[in-house]
Amino acid sequence: MILDIYKDALEYSAKDWKTLVILGVMCFFSLLLLPIFLVTGYNYRVIENAVHGIINGRDPLPGFEDLIDMFVDGIKVVIVQIAYxxxxxxxxxxxxxxxxxxxxxxxxxxxxxxxxxxxxxxxxACLMSQMGLCHMAYNEGAFSKAFAIGEIKEVIDDIGWFECIATYLGLIIITVVISTVVTSIIYAIFAVFGISGALLGADVMGGIFALGILINTAISMFIVGPYLSIFNARSIGLLYTMQI
Incomplete structure (x- = not known):
């Protein structure tokens, strides 16, 4: 079942590349602080879809309408995570x-x-906070449900603590692996360009290295980062649905 969750979330996160770019732009402007709440609010919408959906369903990616509501949801998410x-x-x-x-x-x-x-x-705490957000989403966004410790513990008991922790740690490993692989591939490509240029006698190593860093940063921020954030949110939401 855990592998089914990962498979679903990996495919779901790649449904619309335009969504990833929009999220990436929000992440970029999160340096101004306020847009970060839109990012967390969007991830909360992904969780909402997941807790009311099924594994390998046909759930669409959430839209970006009602930005004020998404912003407020994002603030709630951050408060819940900090509190735990x-x-x-x-x-x-x-x-x-x-x-x-x-x-x-x-x-x-x-x-x-x-x-x-x-x-x-x-x-x-991270597991409890994520399941708390799922519990809040499942109960129509009732903020108090994110801190209903007894109810959340019952949910985790039903799913199984081992399954929950294993799934959560698996998400961390998958996130690190994907990020590392993408970064390594990009740097390897530019390393080949740099070495080829040097063999041809061109002094381009510095420029190619700088360009590689720039492109890698752009891809990480506008594609990989948003993809992984949706992947994690979808996975946690689907995990919540595994209650007996």
Whole structure:
């Protein structure tokens, strides 16, 4: 079932390249801060489609109408994500403070233990926040449902904690692999151009290297990044539908 989710999400994310470019433009202007909420709001719409859909269905990509509603949804998403990450952050800070009060080896041990605990809590918090967003989307956008811990835990229990964590970690691995492969291919192409130019006696290595960085950045921002964000949102939404 997990592989079916990945397959569906990979295909779904590539349905409309114009959507990816529009999202990429939003990501570019997110340096101004406000457009980032449109990006997170769009991803929330992808989740909405997924939690009310089925694996390997014919769900279309969401549109960009009602930008104000999308912006508000994006703010909600960011608030939910920050709220769930507060606990791991607090635990890490407490461990660092306690470690600073201890001598030598004990201080190092406390910080290492704190890092391990924080890592586990971050994984759980990220999973809870994503499933919380799915729960909110499933319940017609009711903001309080994103923090209905008992209900969200029941959803995860029904799906299975192992399946949820395995799916989430798989998303991270797939995201890293796709990003790395695309970047490597682009740099390899420009490396070949640069070496060919050098063999022909042209002093173009610097220019080709700079052009490679520029093109790689553009493709990552306007194509790969949006594609992966939709892929992750769709996958989490479909995971939510796996409740018994």
């Amino acid at each position: 990450l507060l606990v791991p952050c607090i635990v890490f800070i407490v461990c660092v403070i306690l470690g600073s009060q201890l001598p030598g080896f004990a201080a190092s041990a406390m910080i290492v233990i704190g890092c391990l605990i924080t890592f586990v809590l971050v994984v759980v």
